Amino acid sequence: MTDFYEVLGVPRGATQDQIKKAYRALAREHHPDTGDGSDEERFKAVSQAYEVLSTPEKRARYDAGVDPSGRGSAGGPAGFGFEDILQTFFGGGGGARRGPASRAQRGGDTLIHAEVSLEDATFGVAREVTVSLADPCATCAGTCCAPGTSPKTCASCGGTGVVQRVARSLLGQVMSTGPCPACGGYGTTIEAPCTECSGQGRTNSKHTITVDIPAGVETGTRIRLASYGDAGPGGGPRGDLYVEIREKAHRAFERRGNDLHCTIELPMTAAALGTVLHVETFDGARDVDVRAGTHSGETVKLKGLGVGHLQRVGRGDLYVHLDVQTPTALTAEQEELVRKLAVLRGEERPDARLAAVNAGLFSRLREAFTGRER
Ligand SMILES: [Zn+2]
Ligand SMILES: [Zn+2]
Incomplete structure (x- = not known):
């Protein structure tokens, strides 16, 4: 038995689209009228392969090992109908085809x-x-059909799937056609x-x-x-x-577009003196430089450590937000040191200095939440 998949050069699981595409390309190449690449034998072989593989019923039987050039192919030795080929070539809508309906329907999504x-x-x-x-x-x-049986040509419609009704009216005889009720329009009945x-x-x-x-x-x-x-x-x-x-939401990383955001709690002393933080990212640990004098709410951007872009190269970025922690529950010694620092800095009774709108914490937070949204 000829390997129709090989003839068309498609895999066994090929979709109808793949089969159609392969067939069109080969049929154009070998069509008897094309001159150069014309090869009538090849053209016939390709057409036969297509005719079987493009008809779900025939393909299923072929896949099950039934030789399509054997029984059941009334269309001559080659076993393909020229009508089908013309339809494919000229992109016929198919809906206008006469004849019985196919039992084969596309499965649901x-x-x-x-x-x-x-x-x-x-x-x-x-x-x-x-x-x-x-x-x-x-x-x-x-x-x-039960194994060993096959559909029988419908006796009511003779296999056409269509019946004509003649009704008498005042205007004379009116002919109408409709699907055969005996076979449901399939042209065949399955007895077993x-x-x-x-x-x-x-x-x-x-x-x-x-x-x-x-x-x-x-x-x-x-x-x-x-x-x-x-x-x-x-x-x-x-x-x-x-x-x-x-x-699923992540415990520490939040996604906005393809950027990732996380927050690190930074001791006040580290924020004042500067430090290097080891941040566990999805790409492993990364060193994040925190400059001396970092304010709460400042952000360090790690380029390219965000979510990969869908269907294009590159990744978003990872933003590390620094949340400076004011020390609480000071021991007597610690409190003493902080007081000393305040004195040294002349900050024992700080003035209430109003920050400019664009420099304040509120502004930075707003930027973090809206400025980087896509
Ligand atoms: Zn079955
Ligand atoms: Zn019928």
């Missing part, structure tokens, strides 16, 4: 949630998710439905899928995995799987 830590959102993470999905029935390969799937062509099972969660995701971000959703009824193609992200 599935939405699941994945919780990620702030650290995972910063760097991205591969996450295994478990989801219950419909699969093509293993017993009937999506054909809906597959018992495994109750004639639905699919069964449910648990899937474990590894989802590549990129850096920069946040609560509400949806990752689409095309053709990872439910298999369709009647051997139809899979829908899509969506993974919606929920970001």
Whole structure:
């Protein structure tokens, strides 16, 4: 049996889109009218492969090991209809096609949630998710028929899926057409439905899928995995799987856009004298220089240590906010020293000096909260 996937150069799990694209490219290349690359044999092979793989029912049967050039292909030895090919070429809407309806329908989309830590959102993470999905029935390969049986041509409509009704009216005979009630418009009836799937062509099972969660995701971000959703009824193609992200809050780091913010409590003496702090970031410990004379509310920016940008290079920044701690519960000796310092600095009875609006703590806080928002 010919390997149709190989003929089209697509993987076995290829989506309908991939199959269509591969076919179009090859068909153009080998079409008998194109001259140079023209190769009628190749063109026929490619068309046959496409005809089988693009029809969910046929593809399911082919995947299950049924040779499509054998029984059931009334369309001649090559087994493909020229009509289908023209439709693909000229992008026919499909809706206008006459004939019976296909039992195969696209499966539904599935939405699941994945919780990620702030650290995972910063760097991205591969996450295994478990989801219950419909699969093509293993017993009937999506054909809906009990093994060894096949759909019978509908006696009422002769396989067209359509019936004509003639009604007499004052104006004479009125013809109308509609889906055949005996077969539901499919043109065939299934007398012995597959018992495994109750004639639905699919069964449910648990899937474990590894989802590549990129850096920069946040609560509400949806990752689409095309053709990872439910298999369709009647051997139809899979829908899509969506993974919606929920970001867990971090104990110490807060995210604003792709910047991270944290606060470090700094003893008053260190703020006055200056020091080097070892800050545990998501990238490991970093030395943060605190200059002598640092005020409470001052910020040190660590460039590029924030959350990775979604779908572009680079990362946000990490802002370390310094919260100067005024010492409390002084011992007698400590109090003595502080009093001495106050005397030396002439600060025993400080004046109430009003700071300028733009230089005050309130202004700095406001900047931290609004100035860096995206
Ligand atoms: Zn079945
Ligand atoms: Zn019918």
